Structure formats: C-alpha cells, structure tokens
Amino acid sequence: MNTEKKRLLTGLQSSGTLHIGNYFGALKPFLDIYEQYESHLMVADYHSLTSLRDPKQLHDNIINVVKDYLAIGVDPTKAIIFRQSDNQDHMELSWILNCMVTVPFLMQAHSYKDKVAKGLEPNAGLFTYPMLQAADITLYDIDVVPVGEDQRQHLEYTREAVGKFNRAYGEILKAPKEMILDSVGVVPGIDGQKMSKSYGNGIPLFGSQKEIEKIVMSIVTDSSGERPENVYAIHRLLKSAEELEPIYEQHKGRYGDLKKILAADLESFIAPMREKREKITNEEVQEVLRVGAEKAKTISGVTLTKARKAIGITL
Ligand code: ADP
Numbered sequence: 001m002n003t004e005k006k007r008l009l010t011g012l013q014s015s016g017t018l019h020i021g022n023y024f025g026a027l028k029p030f031l032d033i034y035e036q037y038e039s040h041l042m043v044a045d046y047h048s049l050t051s052l053r054d055p056k057q058l059h060d061n062i063i064n065v066v067k068d069y070l071a072i073g074v075d076p077t078k079a080i081i082f083r084q085s086d087n088q089d090h091m092e093l094s095w096i097l098n099c100m101v102t103v104p105f106l107m108q109a110h111s112y113k114d115k116v117a118k119g120l121e122p123n124a125g126l127f128t129y130p131m132l133q134a135a136d137i138t139l140y141d142i143d144v145v146p147v148g149e150d151q152r153q154h155l156e157y158t159r160e161a162v163g164k165f166n167r168a169y170g171e172i173l174k175a176p177k178e179m180i181l182d183s184v185g186v187v188p189g190i191d192g193q194k195m196s197k198s199y200g201n202g203i204p205l206f207g208s209q210k211e212i213e214k215i216v217m218s219i220v221t222d223s224s225g226e227r228p229e230n231v232y233a234i235h236r237l238l239k240s241a242e243e244l245e246p247i248y249e250q251h252k253g254r255y256g257d258l259k260k261i262l263a264a265d266l267e268s269f270i271a272p273m274r275e276k277r278e279k280i281t282n283e284e285v286q287e288v289l290r291v292g293a294e295k296a297k298t299i300s301g302v303t304l305t306k307a308r309k310a311i312g313i314t315l
C-alpha cells in the first residue's frame, strides 16, 4: 500500500494587504486540509515585482503576509512556509519552462490581458508570470493547489508546460490539479464585483474593527430587492443559509441593521486572529522563513537536478 502523503502548495503575492477573498478563496481551503498533505505555503514575492516598485512596501508586505499565514493558524512545523526569492531554483526552472511554451500561448493568458487592460505596464515579467508559477508548483512535485477561480488558467498553463517538457524529455515533472471550491471560488467585493486588492473593493482580513465597520457600511445595496445581495453574499462566508434565514427575515428591508450585524459577525471572526497576529514578531517571521528556505531548497534541488540532466545541461 502506498502510504505516502500527497503534496499540497499554494502561494500569495506580497503585493498588498490580504482581504477576506484571499482568505476564503485560497487560505481557508489550504488550512482545512494541509495537515493531511505534505504542505507548502509560499510568499510569491518575485511575482509581486511585476506590479510593485516600492522597495519598502515590498519588504513590509513580505513580512506581513508571513504574519498573516501564522495568524490564521498555519503551523510552521506542519507546513513549509517559505519565500520564493529565497530559493533560486524557481528562477532557473521558470527559464526552462519559458523555453517550452510559445509567445502566442502566453499572450492568451486572461490574467495578463486583464492586468494590461487595467493599465499595468506590460513588462516581460507580467508576461512570463505563468511560467514562474509553473516552476513554483512543479519544483515541489505538487499534486494539489488550492486557489480561487481566477487561478484556474494558471494551473492549465502549468499542466501545458509540464506536458511539453515531459514529451520532450521524459516523465520528469508532475502535472498538478487545482482545488477550487464552488462556494468560495469568487468572493464578491463590496461592489459585487470579484473582491481584489487592485479594485479597492476588499474587506481587509486584518483590518481594525472601525475600518471594517466603515467598509461594511459602504457595501453597495440595490434598493429594488428585499435582501441586500452584496451584504448577504459576504455574510454567507461566515454563516450558513439556515442561520441567516431568520436574521434576514426579521430585518427585511432594513439594510443598515443587516450591515451592522454583518460587521459584528466579521469582528467575531477576525478578532481572535488579529490578537494572535499582534503577538508575532519580525524575528519570528525571519526564523520561519530561514527554516522554510532550507527545507524548500532540499526538495526543489532534487527536481531541478533531474530537469537539468534531462535537458542536457549537466556535464
Ligand atoms: P488579488 O486579486 O486580490 O490581487 P491575488 O491575485 O493575490 O489576489 O490572489 C491570491 C489568492 O487568493 C489566489 O489563490 C486567488 O485565486 C485568491 N483570490 C483572490 N481574490 C479572490 C476572490 N475574490 N475570491 C476567491 N478567491 C480569491
């Protein structure tokens, strides 16, 4: 019997403050299952260089994302928490994978097209972004990647690159699968659009009570229906339809009251994590990343050595 655990990885860019869409779409699905897998949780700091040019902010974001990982309850002795830039194997394998795929193929990536449409500079890093992500995943022989719906295509791109590599050089890289939960694949923001750091429509995961209250009160409501759908959709992340039914019935048409109840429910959910987060020191973060980097390199080195040998680089 094969008792080996399957391998899990996800990563978030250190491009800003995490919002509850990141939590429910990617982090909670990871948290719910990570102890059953060989788990890896990465800070994609080189990915965020495609959109962020402020060194102080990038530096602070990296520390903050790791604090967020620890505060939500990821145990660093049960998952390898590491930073992409601490392991140069990512750069090397991403180059190799870039050489497997074509420019027209990369040009079709939704995330590239969306970001350029939003006015981001079409730098070459943004363009080859999916192959760095493919390297992040394949270096660790990953089976499952919990992500939000917007990452589905990146996983397809990863499999495409893996297929091309393996067809040329033999079965070296593993093709991963995405894990996207139906109920939280797209968490809506306060305007009903997909919640995103770049749309300014997010509820920060670690915002202060005041800040969150203010944002919740500004949720866009449609005056035509009985139920404020944008309020309800966010509420459903915290409570079941059965639990919400009497609350929404009792406060029918009273949107302000429903928003206050949502703000209070968000506070009960966030407060314990916020308290935990306040106690995490920068030194602790550095130590977690130091240990994580060592473990990550040990694993990725094996894959990269095989890949180098396969392509004829090793003498
Ligand atoms: P953002 O769009 O806010 O910049 P990222 O691209 O850094 O977020 O996403 C990090 C992770 O969070 C990814 O797995 C992504 O799919 C997930 N995610 C982001 N926004 C949402 C959302 N609104 N609903 C569900 N998952 C999301």
Ligand code: TRP
Pocket: 009, 010, 011, 012, 013, 044, 047, 132, 133, 136, 137, 145, 147, 151, 154
């Ligand atoms: N592209 C992902 C995002 O924007 C972040 C990411 C980078 C990632 N490398 C990854 C996610 C590897 C999962 C696996 O959200």
